[in-house]
Amino acid sequence: MSLLAVGTIAFDSIETPTDSRIRIMGGSATYFSYAAAFFAPVSLVGIVGKDWPDSYSRLLEERGIDLAGVVRDLSQDSYFWHGRYTINFQDRETLECQLRGFDKWVPIVPEQFLRSRFVFLGAASPTVQLQTLAQCNLPEFVFADTVDMWIETAGDDLRCVLARVNCLLINDSEARQLTSEQDLVRAGRKIQAMGPTMVVIKKGEHGSLFFHEGSIFPCPAFPTDRIVDPTGAGDSFAGAMIGYLTCQPKLDRRVLLNAIHYGTVVASFTVGGFSIEGLEAIEMSDIEERRTEFRNMLGVD
Amino acid sequence: MSLLAVGTIAFDSIETPTDSRIRIMGGSATYFSYAAAFFAPVSLVGIVGKDWPDSYSRLLEERGIDLAGVVRDLSQDSYFWHGRYTINFQDRETLECQLRGFDKWVPIVPEQFLRSRFVFLGAASPTVQLQTLAQCNLPEFVFADTVDMWIETAGDDLRCVLARVNCLLINDSEARQLTSEQDLVRAGRKIQAMGPTMVVIKKGEHGSLFFHEGSIFPCPAFPTDRIVDPTGAGDSFAGAMIGYLTCQPKLDRRVLLNAIHYGTVVASFTVGGFSIEGLEAIEMSDIEERRTEFRNMLGVD
Numbered sequence: 114m115s116l117l118a119v120g121t122i123a124f125d126s127i128e129t130p131t132d133s134r135i136r137i138m139g140g141s142a143t144y145f146s147y148a149a150a151f152f153a154p155v156s157l158v159g160i161v162g163k164d165w166p167d168s169y170s171r172l173l174e175e176r177g178i179d180l181a182g183v184v185r186d187l188s189q190d191s192y193f194w195h196g197r198y199t200i201n202f203q204d205r206e207t208l209e210c211q212l213r214g215f216d217k218w219v220p221i222v223p224e225q226f227l228r229s230r231f232v233f234l235g236a237a238s239p240t241v242q243l244q245t246l247a248q249c250n251l252p253e254f255v256f257a258d259t260v261d262m263w264i265e266t267a268g269d270d271l272r273c274v275l276a277r278v279n280c281l282l283i284n285d286s287e288a289r290q291l292t293s294e295q296d297l298v299r300a301g302r303k304i305q306a307m308g309p310t311m312v313v314i315k316k317g318e319h320g321s322l323f324f325h326e327g328s329i330f331p332c333p334a335f336p337t338d339r340i341v342d343p344t345g346a347g348d349s350f351a352g353a354m355i356g357y358l359t360c361q362p363k364l365d366r367r368v369l370l371n372a373i374h375y376g377t378v379v380a381s382f383t384v385g386g387f388s389i390e391g392l393e394a395i396e397m398s399d400i401e402e403r404r405t406e407f408r409n410m411l412g413v414d
Numbered sequence: 415m416s417l418l419a420v421g422t423i424a425f426d427s428i429e430t431p432t433d434s435r436i437r438i439m440g441g442s443a444t445y446f447s448y449a450a451a452f453f454a455p456v457s458l459v460g461i462v463g464k465d466w467p468d469s470y471s472r473l474l475e476e477r478g479i480d481l482a483g484v485v486r487d488l489s490q491d492s493y494f495w496h497g498r499y500t501i502n503f504q505d506r507e508t509l510e511c512q513l514r515g516f517d518k519w520v521p522i523v524p525e526q527f528l529r530s531r532f533v534f535l536g537a538a539s540p541t542v543q544l545q546t547l548a549q550c551n552l553p554e555f556v557f558a559d560t561v562d563m564w565i566e567t568a569g570d571d572l573r574c575v576l577a578r579v580n581c582l583l584i585n586d587s588e589a590r591q592l593t594s595e596q597d598l599v600r601a602g603r604k605i606q607a608m609g610p611t612m613v614v615i616k617k618g619e620h621g622s623l624f625f626h627e628g629s630i631f632p633c634p635a636f637p638t639d640r641i642v643d644p645t646g647a648g649d650s651f652a653g654a655m656i657g658y659l660t661c662q663p664k665l666d667r668r669v670l671l672n673a674i675h676y677g678t679v680v681a682s683f684t685v686g687g688f689s690i691e692g693l694e695a696i697e698m699s700d701i702e703e704r705r706t707e708f709r710n711m712l713g714v715d
Contacts, residue, residue, distance in 0.1 A: 201596035295502035297619075298639035318598075319620040320634055330711050331634030333621055338599035370713040410631045412671040413713045 116359045117226050117252070118146050118352075119158040119245045120235020121215060122165075122183065123192035127387060128208075129342055130200055137388040138169045139194060141235045141258065144345035147389045148352030148379045149233075150176040151397055153359040156226040158182035158245065160218045162191035172389070181223045189213050202318075202343050210262075216240075222248040231359045233351070234278065236260045239270035246277060254364075256280045256355050257309075258348070264291050272307065280311035282351045288314045297322055298329065313354070313373075315347045323373050325366075332373050335381035335407050342387045346380040349392065353379035353400075378403045417660045418527050418553070419447050419653075420459040420546045421536020422516060423466075423484065424493035428643055428688060429509075431501055435643075438689040439470045440495060442536045442559065445646035448690045449653030449680045450534075451477040452698055454660035457527040459483035459546065461519045463492035473690070482524045490514050503619075503644050511563075517541075523549040532660045534652065535579065537561045540571035547578060555665075557581045557656050558610075559649070565591050573608065581612035583652045589615045598623055599630065614655070614674075616648045624674050626667075633674050636682035636708050643688045647681040650693065654680035654701075679704045 125139030146155045156179045161170075163185070170180055195209035216238045227250045234242040234257040242257060257278040263271055264287060271291075275281060281304055289295055292303040297314055301324040304312045312324040320333040354376035361368045378400055385391035408414070426440030447456045457480045462471075464486070471481055496510035517539045528551045535543040535558040543558060558579040564572055565588060572592075576582060582605055590596055593604040598615055602625040605613045613625040621634040655677035662669045679701055686692035709715070 203596075295504075296639050296641075298637050302639075316620070319617070320632070322637060328711070329637045330713075331621070331637050332712075333632035333634050336599050336623060336630045336632050338597050338603075340597075367713070374713075410629070411633075411712050411714065412631075412668070412675075 115154045115156055115226070115229045116149055116231045116233065116356060117156045117158065117222065117229035117249070118142050118149065118233040118235060119182075119220055119241065120145060120233075120237050120258075121192050122157075122159040122161050123194055124164075125344060125388070126193075126195040126209075127342055127344055128197040129202070130198060132341070132387075134342075134387045136193075138172070139344060139388060140192060141345075141348045143173070144348035144383065144389065145233060145235055145352035145355075146173060146178045147176055147392050148349035148383070149356030149359075150178050151353065151379070151400060152356030152375070155179065155356070156182060156223075156229060158220050158222055158226070160184050160186055160215065160220075162189050162213060163187045164190045172393070179226075182221070182226060184221070186214065186218075196344070198343065202340055205343075220245050220248075230254070231355060232256070233355055234258070234274065235348070236263070239263055239267045239274045242274045243270065243277075246274075254279050254358070256282065256351070258282045258351060259287065259291075261287055261290060275304070275308040278309050280313065281309045282313040282315060282347070284315045284317070284347055301329065313351075315350060317343065317346070320377065321350070321373060323369070325369060328366075330370060330373065332377055333411075335377050335403065336410075337381050337384070340384045341391070343384050344387075345389070346383050349383040350376035350380040374404055374407055375400065378407055416455045416457055416527070416530045417450055417532045417534065417657060418457045418459065418523065418530035418546075418550070419443050419450065419534040419536060420483075420521055420523075420542065421446060421534075421538050421559075422493050423458075423460040423462050424495055425465075426645060426689070427494075427496040427510075428645055429498040430503070430643055431499060433642070433688075435688045437494075439473070440645060440689060441493060442646075442649045444474070445649035445684065445690065446534060446536055446653040446656075447474060447479045448477055448693050449650035449684070450657030450660070451479050452654065452680070452701060453657030453676070456480065456657070457483060457524075457530060459521050459523055459527070461485050461487055461493075461516065461521075463490050463514060464488045465491045473694070480527075483522070483527055485522070487515065487519075497645070499644065503641055506644075521546045521549075531555070532656060533557070534656055535559070535575065536649070537564070540564055540568045540575045543575045544571065544578075547575075555580050555659070557583065557652070559583045559652060560588065560592075562588055562591055576605070576609040579610050581614065582610045583614045583616060583648070585616045585618070585648055602630070614652075616651060618644065618647065621678065622651070622674060624670070626670060631671060631674065633678055634712075636678050636704065637711075638682050638685070641685045642692070644685045645688075646690070647684050650684040651677035651681040653677075675705055675708055676701065679708055
């Protein structure tokens, strides 16, 4: 029951309304893997540059993440993102984004990962997503994420990805951008018509909408006023959700709702610190405790 | 088990991105009463002008709403609101609001309503809210709503109201305005510190946050893409929630969550038509059916 994940491993510089950090560990695949590893063994495929510290790799390995698929490119530095959040984290702006060849990178899935049952195509270019998928040996379930940059610049390739994935995770503004549909219920259904039978629209502090065949499951966020840095909330939501699903014998309604709840709860820990600090500080028992609290809030007994 | 409601009874002219209506029945107390009357007998206290048609009053009476407390002021026309919704109903602007003496009106609660167990002080001026309360004979539970206009112009009186109510219902932007707090979790707690042990922050398409003593219960909206006119959604949410509570022997966690679910579901019918059309078209069985669907969506069995 292993989970293969591909995506960005990066340095982030973050400015929030009250604090800031320079060159901390970030990247969608990093957050995803770290959250997923609470639930299932994760094999990570990605690329880092010559500036990537071994201590960061060790942090991931200590959580049981297999880094055999992470190559180090000594010709350049790592992916770098510099972002700033506005008042109350309502919006964020990208001040700088250095792909450093990430868009031209050709992923190589190590032999021992090729038979992974579940595959997560993180927010890499659609080309990288398709190259990853081409190497895999008929995975049972394929999840994907995408971001505004690829919707803008690689729409046709993204359509090819969508035709081949079972579940797309996407945030609200990007769902609107992808479908030219302001209403999120319509946007979700339009994405389903592009291929995935499941779609998760992530709405940040407002929770998520999960589309499964003809049904929609809305889920609020776990209410918290202790937001230090929202970066990675959506990626760790995806990691916990998919990590949990990886170990389930079948994906029925109850299991899918549990997965959404785990995603919601783990994301609420992520926003409590910079980088993966909020997740480093907890154990599975903390996740279970907050999940019970969340279920009580929803009236699920 | 009767419910006394005071608030605006009005004409609305509405412009949506796709349609419009001129001088249809509106007003916070109108929506509130119509929704509450599915669950409990409602006694309405309000004022209408010389232009108010008997047919509108009959619509309310046919639903079992007692209008003995509604006076007709033959010296002027009724309260009038003209609003416009922007693309996808994300925002609305007030183009015209004619109070027509509503802010100077002195409410008179009829003798037979004075012992109402539950009282809802709709979004009238704090003066009207306090005058209503002064006449009531120790109601068991007092709910109130308010809007930006009163927060801006009558803050001190509003504080007096808050000190005397058990539950405030307020929308997200107004909760921020009232507390000078951008974070809604903090805003809700600040409002609790002003008096009400219960606070409901209504977030429109994103659902609600219900604060009860030390707990918070987040609830998503019922997902729908059939939005004709969102006017009155919050008022009918309040009506269904409080109407349901009026008939319950005690207000424990399960009953309070049921109340939020009824509010959510009834609001989703309201937005399906202009004025009260969405509620006129349904019966209690439709509400129960959608509530079951909503509970399934949340995983509450």
